[in-house]
Amino acid sequence: MGLRHRIAVTTGVLAFGTATAAAGASYALRRQAAAAREVIGKPFGEEALFSDRVYKGKYGDPVDLLLLGDSIAAGLGADGPKQTLGAELARRLAKATRRAVRLHTAAVVGAESSDLAGQLAALPGGYRPDVAVIVVGGNDVIHRIRPVDSRRHLGAAVSALRGSGAEVVVGTCPDLGALRALRQPLRGLGSRASRQLAAVQRDVTTELGGRAVGLAEVVGPFFIAQPDEMFSLDRFHPSGAGYRRTAKALLPSVLAALGYAEDVPFGHHPPALVD
Numbered sequence: 001m002g003l004r005h006r007i008a009v010t011t012g013v014l015a016f017g018t019a020t021a022a023a024g025a026s027y028a029l030r031r032q033a034a035a036a037r038e039v040i041g042k043p044f045g046e047e048a049l050f051s052d053r054v055y056k057g058k059y060g061d062p063v064d065l066l067l068l069g070d071s072i073a074a075g076l077g078a079d080g081p082k083q084t085l086g087a088e089l090a091r092r093l094a095k096a097t098r099r100a101v102r103l104h105t106a107a108v109v110g111a112e113s114s115d116l117a118g119q120l121a122a123l124p125g126g127y128r129p130d131v132a133v134i135v136v137g138g139n140d141v142i143h144r145i146r147p148v149d150s151r152r153h154l155g156a157a158v159s160a161l162r163g164s165g166a167e168v169v170v171g172t173c174p175d176l177g178a179l180r181a182l183r184q185p186l187r188g189l190g191s192r193a194s195r196q197l198a199a200v201q202r203d204v205t206t207e208l209g210g211r212a213v214g215l216a217e218v219v220g221p222f223f224i225a226q227p228d229e230m231f232s233l234d235r236f237h238p239s240g241a242g243y244r245r246t247a248k249a250l251l252p253s254v255l256a257a258l259g260y261a262e263d264v265p266f267g268h269h270p271p272a273l274v275d
Contacts, residue, residue, distance in 0.1 A: 048107075052103050053102075055103060056099075056100050063130045068135075070110065070138060073107035073136070077236075085243045088244050092247055097255070112150075113145070113153035113154050117157065133169045175216035206272040
């Protein structure tokens with residue numbers, strides 16, 4: 001066997017071995033993901049609790065608050081209508097501004113970034129929120145959507161909202177590494193992918209004049225340290241306590257967007273300065 005032939009055979013064996021290992025790893029990850037779905041299940045169904053109404057109406061001069069995105073934005077897993085992310089945020093916003101808050105939730109359970117356009121298109125005619133809060137990305141990671149595609153869809157939504165005169169606050173993709181229902185290495189891969197997507201979301205949001213809140217940095221440590229309290233029955237979505245913590249984390253940027261605060265804490269990213 002000549003030298004060139006031996007090199008070709010060796011290269012082919014190595015390539016086959018690498019491909020086989022990659023296929024095996026991919027199969028193992030699919031098995032782990034399927035097992036996680038069985039553990040998580042759907043104890044809450046696919047419809048979040050309805051919590052849209054006017055909060056603290058006695059204050060008057062209402063702020064229109066819009067929630068867009070996935071099951072977290074919709075509040076799936078909350079203990080009751082008053083414990084959804086929208087309700088928790090609306091009450092805190094009303095208390096801080098001494099203004100009524102009119103909540104409209106357009107978020108849909110299971111949504112990806114590509115669904116934001118449909119959520120905007122389904123809004124009532126003439127509806128113009130003062131501030132829109134978007135939480136999306138977890139399903140993009142789970143369904144292996146390319147970050148460049150997620151960026152494009154989120155950017156289009158932020159641009160549309162900003163063009164209509166609304167302020168925008170994006171809660172970036174949570175750290176999927178906090179999900180105990182996921183085994184290693186799936187949990188580690190999910191953590192890395194979700195943090196990469198969060199960085200992409202932060203950049204496109206601030207570039208387009210919105211504000212971004214790094215949920216992995218701001219609330220992630222609480223979910224990791226207190227999983228029994230922060231997660232709901234399915235061990236995937238936040239509990240009432242988890243939504244309270246998330247609403248509290250988002251509030252500083254929402255207040256800043258509306259002109260009620262100047263400084264924001266760690267993990268909050270203001271619009272980028274454009275020359």
